[in-house]
Amino acid sequence: MLESNDYLIQIKGLSKSYSDKDVLRELDISIPTKGIHGFLGNNGAGKSTLMKCILELIDFHAHEFTKTPGLEIGYLAEIPALYEDMKVRDYLEFVHSIYQSKGDELETDHLIEMCALKEVSDETIAKLSKGYKQRVAFAGAISYRPNLIILDEPFVGLDPHMVMKMKELLNEIAKTSSVFLSSHQLNDISDICDTVTIIHNGVIVKSGDIKEIHKTLHHSVSVEAEFENATADALDRIQKDLNCEIEEKSSGIYLFTSSEQENFKSLLSHSFIKAELIVLSQREVEVKLDTLFKEATKE
């Protein structure tokens, strides 16, 4: 079947409930062979549970579950799974030895270099800071070059520099394997993910390309402008003419939002001139993933 070649794992109608509470309800998930896929959701939305289901670490109910045979999965749990008594190098070698099977794994030295763990490679894991522990666990998860890497909140506790480095690594890895990551740090996800799935209360609210989601969720254009001589009169006129919403952000700075995308920006500029407003600055405000997320998870 063609489909099974395109996807590493396909789950249809995935449900999971803990005693009386439904955590996941009838989700359909397909994991492609390449690329980075992000999961967004509030706390308790079911992100971690979904990941555990994909890993088959917990019981769940699904109508259909297809998995490529021989699939290797790397997993970075929310709380990094580490043997705290071990030294960093020993730990990586241990993980390496219990997972390796293909023979094209990363050399431990190379791995330590890649994840910037050189200065702590001979330290006991228990003594490391949270960020370092996270890195060690991450290094462990990628050490055997799995086809699929599942990362649960990977950027928590890392400094910005390391986050950037990790993103670079993930981009590199995503060329050959598939990466699944969850986060509630929305801006973290938006710049590296190819596709995004927003989960709310155990249901997929939106799924697909980030840009596509933008379009479907938000049809409006927002422009922020700063004036030297803004008057209520002039603004009223603009509002009537263009049928847009105006919101005062701070003194002299206004946000113009219209649901008609076509040439709103140029119309707006023309109306500023007509109203004899002196524009100090003007820019289009991009709809951030945050807004998107808030909109999608609104009750």
Place this chain on the structure above:
Amino acid sequence: MKLLKILALKEIREVFNRPMIYIFISIFSFISGSIFYGNLLTLNEVTNKNIVDVVLAPTFSAINFLLIFFTPVLTMGAFVNEKKNGTLNLLMLSRLKSSQIFLGKYISFLVQGLLIFSTTLVFPIILKFSGFNDMGMIFTYLIGLYLMYCAFVSIGLFCSLISKSAVTSIVMSFAILFSFMILFTTAALIDNVMISQIIQYFSFGGHIYYFSRGAIASFDIVYLISFSGFFSYFSIQLLEVKR
């Protein structure tokens, strides 16, 4: 096989990096030493038979009793900690088989057992000075104790696997161990001889008798090994189900 070795070595290294085992050995050697010394004081005539009856037999049966309390404490963290740290998932997702995960732990406890019982070797050395030369006796005692310990460990590991906290694990394994011990006296109250005998056979109590008299009986060994085997098999199946 290679994987099992890696895992077992890791477990053993972990155990010896922690203070727990050393504290444990010191407490154990202190208590068993005190019991031995106490029994030695009651000895009024030094003969081989006397030493066995008055000193060794009571000492070793006391140690055996002590193990019922000690083994659950020793094994409590085995799987509970792994679950708490999420490392059990790390092992479960790897190429390790369920049996290897279990046996890796089991082997590390066997090694710990060797170390713990090695402290009792000081008894025959002391006795040697007074002319005691029945070393075979000591040897049988130690084999009996060690096999008993193996059986206890299998229960301890099983309980650690099914419980979420260390305390639950201790309480459960202690309850199981104690019930198996007490079964012997309970069974004696049953009128039907056949049922009584069968139940007695299931108890630990019925299987120390020969060891403590210097005899290695095949049915005792079969019992203890199959006991360990049964609980190990249970645990491995449980791990398999969790996958």
